[in-house]
Amino acid sequence: MDFDDNYFMKKALMEAKAAFEEGEVPVGAVIVANQKIIARAHNLVERLNDVTAHAEMQAITSASNYLGGKFLHNCTLYVTLEPCPMCAGALYWSQISRVVYAADDKKRGMNVMGSKLHPKTTIKGGVLAEEASDLLLRFFNARRNLN
Numbered sequence: 001m002d003f004d005d006n007y008f009m010k011k012a013l014m015e016a017k018a019a020f021e022e023g024e025v026p027v028g029a030v031i032v033a034n035q036k037i038i039a040r041a042h043n044l045v046e047r048l049n050d051v052t053a054h055a056e057m058q059a060i061t062s063a064s065n066y067l068g069g070k071f072l073h074n075c076t077l078y079v080t081l082e083p084c085p086m087c088a089g090a091l092y093w094s095q096i097s098r099v100v101y102a103a104d105d106k107k108r109g110m111n112v113m114g115s116k117l118h119p120k121t122t123i124k125g126g127v128l129a130e131e132a133s134d135l136l137l138r139f140f141n142a143r144r145n146l147n
Contacts (some may be wrong), residue, residue, distance in 0.1 A: 003035055005078070005100050005124065005127045006127060006128060008030055008032055008037070008076070008078040008100070009078050009080070009100065009102055009127045009128045010128065011030045011037060011040070011078065012028045012029050012030045012078040012079055012080050012102070013028060013080055013102070013128065013131055013132060013135070014028065015028025015029060015030065015040055015041060015042040015055065015080075016028030016042060016055075016080040016132065016135055017135065018042050019042035019043045019055070020135060020138075020139055022042075022046075022047065023046055024042065024043040024044065024045060024046050024047065025043050025045065025136075025139065026042075026043070026080070026135045026136060026139050027042060027043045027054065027055045027079065027080050027081045027136075028040075028041070028042040028043075028055055028079070028080050029041050029042070029055040029056050029058070029059040029077060029078065029079040029080070030059065030077075030078050031059050031060070031062070031063040031072065031075050031076070031077050031078075031096075032075065032076045032078065033063075033067070033072075033074060033075045033076075034074070038062075038063050038066045038067065038075070039058075039059045039060075039062035039063035039066060040059070040062070041055045041056075041058035041059040041062060042055045042058070043055050043058075044058060052086065054084065054086065054087050055079060055080075056077065056079055056083055056087035056090065056091065057086075057087060057090055059077065059079075060072070060077075060090055060091070060094050060096075063075060064094070070093075070094065071094060071095045072094040072095060072096040072097070073095060073096075073097055074097055075096050075097055075098070076096070076097065076098040076099070076100060077091065077096055077098070077099045077100065078100050078101075078127075079099070079100075079101045079102070080101070080102045080103065080128075080132040080135070081101065081102065081103050081105055081109075081132060081136065082101045082103065082104050082105040082109035082110060082111065082125060083099065083101065083109070083110050083115075084105065084108050084109065084110060084113070084115075085108075085110055085113045085114075085115040087110070088110035088115035088116070088117060089115065091117055091118070091121065092116065092117055092118050092121075093118075094118075095118050095120065095121070096117075096118070096121055097120065097121060097122070098121065098122045098123070098124070099117060099121060099122075099123045099124070100123075100124045100125075100127050101123075101124075101125050101126075101127070102125075102126070102127055102128045102129045102131070102132035102133075103129045103132040103133040103136060104125060104126075104129070
């Protein structure tokens with residue numbers, strides 16, 4: 001059975017919801033190879049007290065360990081928020097084949113910050129963007145109400 005971008009983005013959204021429940025910025029990611037999820041991750045910045053513990057970074061490490069190598073050729077990253085420049089840089093070096101993201105990050109995303117992916121990497125945005133944006137809005141509205 002062939003799964004589509006919506007199917008895998010829903011799996012990334014499940015990771016984002018886990019982050020939300022843990023008090024992390026709700027960003028989730030999965031990496032897929034041959035129609036199989038080989039890595040699942042969500043933000044762990046607060047838990048690990050590490051500004052680099054973004055969902056994408058965690059997923060890249062997990063997928064590299066699974067594959068036994070540093071390159072993510074023939075893999076697709078599904079992430080609920082447009083990657084930031086740090087994550088875009090890591091994705092560049094991983095040579096991942098494809099990146100699919102949900103919501104745009106109009107303040108700190110790779111597109112607005114001028115970051116580039118590997119020339120062979122294809123990118124697609126807007127997949128289940130409304131669901132991802134709603135989760136982010138709920139998280140930040142709740143945070144503002146606490147302060």
